[in-house]
Amino acid sequence: MSKTALALFSAAAALIGAPALAQKSAADGIAEYRAMLADGNPAELFEAKGEELWKTKRGPKNASLEHCDLGKGPGVVKGAFVELPRYFSDTGRVQDLESRLLTCMEAQQGFDAKAIAATGFGKGEQRSLEALVAYISAESRGLKFNLPQSHAAEQLMYAAGKKLFYMRGGPYDFACATCHGEEGKRIRLQDLPALYKNPGDGVGFASWPAYRVSSGDLWGMQRRLNDCYRQQRFPYPGYASDATIALATYMGVNSKGAVSSAPALKR
Amino acid sequence: MKTIHLITAAAGLAIVAGCATQAMGPSEAEVDAAANAALKSSFTEKGIAKLDRLQQDAVQKACSGDKAPPAEVTAKLEAEQMASIKWPSDGQWLGDWKAGEKLAQNGRGMTWSDPAGAKSGGNCYNCHQMAKAEISFGTIGPSLYQYGKIRGVTDPASPASQAIVKYTWGKIYNAKAYSACSNMPRFGHVGVLDEGQIRDLMALLLDPKSPVNQ
Numbered sequence: 001m002s003k004t005a006l007a008l009f010s011a012a013a014a015l016i017g018a019p020a021l022a023q024k025s026a027a028d029g030i031a032e033y034r035a036m037l038a039d040g041n042p043a044e045l046f047e048a049k050g051e052e053l054w055k056t057k058r059g060p061k062n063a064s065l066e067h068c069d070l071g072k073g074p075g076v077v078k079g080a081f082v083e084l085p086r087y088f089s090d091t092g093r094v095q096d097l098e099s100r101l102l103t104c105m106e107a108q109q110g111f112d113a114k115a116i117a118a119t120g121f122g123k124g125e126q127r128s129l130e131a132l133v134a135y136i137s138a139e140s141r142g143l144k145f146n147l148p149q150s151h152a153a154e155q156l157m158y159a160a161g162k163k164l165f166y167m168r169g170g171p172y173d174f175a176c177a178t179c180h181g182e183e184g185k186r187i188r189l190q191d192l193p194a195l196y197k198n199p200g201d202g203v204g205f206a207s208w209p210a211y212r213v214s215s216g217d218l219w220g221m222q223r224r225l226n227d228c229y230r231q232q233r234f235p236y237p238g239y240a241s242d243a244t245i246a247l248a249t250y251m252g253v254n255s256k257g258a259v260s261s262a263p264a265l266k267r
Numbered sequence: 268m269k270t271i272h273l274i275t276a277a278a279g280l281a282i283v284a285g286c287a288t289q290a291m292g293p294s295e296a297e298v299d300a301a302a303n304a305a306l307k308s309s310f311t312e313k314g315i316a317k318l319d320r321l322q323q324d325a326v327q328k329a330c331s332g333d334k335a336p337p338a339e340v341t342a343k344l345e346a347e348q349m350a351s352i353k354w355p356s357d358g359q360w361l362g363d364w365k366a367g368e369k370l371a372q373n374g375r376g377m378t379w380s381d382p383a384g385a386k387s388g389g390n391c392y393n394c395h396q397m398a399k400a401e402i403s404f405g406t407i408g409p410s411l412y413q414y415g416k417i418r419g420v421t422d423p424a425s426p427a428s429q430a431i432v433k434y435t436w437g438k439i440y441n442a443k444a445y446s447a448c449s450n451m452p453r454f455g456h457v458g459v460l461d462e463g464q465i466r467d468l469m470a471l472l473l474d475p476k477s478p479v480n481q
């Protein structure tokens with residue numbers, strides 16, 4: 001599977017690199033390549049692993065995550081993803097899926113949430129989180145985003161997220177809005193979703209977590225935002241930190257009504 | 268009589284409270300405090316990306332809203348940025364377009380995963396169309412295809428070309444001098460590109476032999 005994907009990717013990369021080809025045929029080639037890939041999304045493998053991890057007794061307390069409350073009551077997975085981030089009264093925080101999973105892994109399984117947050121992407125328990133977010137988001141595939149905004153903390157998180165979205169900084173003066181503040185823009189050939197509004201079904205916030213063919217990894221929203229900030233030339237945002245949750249709240253509320261395609265497939 | 272007063276007062280309070288939570292949401296000050304607290308608790312330095320990158324200068328501060336700042340604010344900022352531009356020290360404006368094309372293709376530099384002291388690329392194709400042969404170009408900035416040609420630059424050293432040559436240098440050096448909230452980085456101003464690199468990009472844009480002008 002991954003060898004085929006790699007070969008296809010190389011073919012598409014060759015297409016992109018060929019300067020003699022007209023704009024349209026390159027775009028067509030990429031669309032074709034994406035269609036071929038869509039037949040079998042490797043994210044399914046992560047979903048299966050995530051479901052097993054959810055149900056398996058693990059950690060110092062030898063417990064499963066089946067009593068984890070993702071916002072719709074203990075153990076309810078279906079529909080939870082499209083209502084996150086939201087406020088949780090037990091932690092007194094607005095939390096996204098990954099932050100909430102850390103809470104459950106610590107409280108119920110006895111893992112050290114801080115240590116997992118400090119672990120690099122694709123390593124150790126971060127691997128478990130990749131699979132878990134694939135499984136949990138897949139259980140909401142086809143549902144519409146509908147983040148709650150009734151709690152004052154949720155409203156404040158949205159407003160702070162908007163502030164951070166437009167905040168310029170770093171050596172290049174970039175904000176999130178520099179790339180995602182207008183419709184129909186792209187970097188090189190990569191289309192950029194307009195994230196100050198609802199960019200549509202399965203676009204932007206509604207398409208993560210996703211399997212990335214180019215790196216062969218499953219990226220959650222935390223990893224997506226982390227790499228955005230890297231390219232924005234900002235310092236390093238902590239995993240499940242408030243800045244990333246605020247941005248997710250901003251994008252998620254803006255995406256109200258958008259159908260989730262997560263875990264999606266990306267180049 | 269007393270009871271009625273109390274009920275009226277309570278109803279009045281309820282209306283005020285209702286407005287406060289539903290219609291108004293958090294105050295500007297609360298939002299600022301929450302955003303600042305989030306910045307403080309969320310970011311750490313990594314590699315060359317230190318925390319001082321979150322300290323905004325006047326341009327960044329003024330251009331961090333969902334609406335453009337008032338005209339008098341942008342005019343003042345533009346004048347300040349213009350005054351800080353360093354023009355070529357030896358009066359030499361153009362370098363080598365071939366080196367410029369390489370630089371324009373290069374989008375590396377200044378991230379936490381880039382090594383300290385590494386020279387940065389120009390990032391041009393990320394946002395602009397330039398040479399016709401390169402179809403992988405971004406669209407955040409305007410097309411620069413035939414940049415010199417459509418501006419009538421046949422000899423960049425001629426007095427007739429001086430105005431556009433100077434403008435182009437200034438724009439690459441500090442785009443904010445011409446448009447305070449431009450999306451374009453201030454390559455010379457912050458030292459991301461040195462004089463020699465800017466000369467090469469100038470040649471890519473203005474040399475009649477450059478692929479940009481074919």
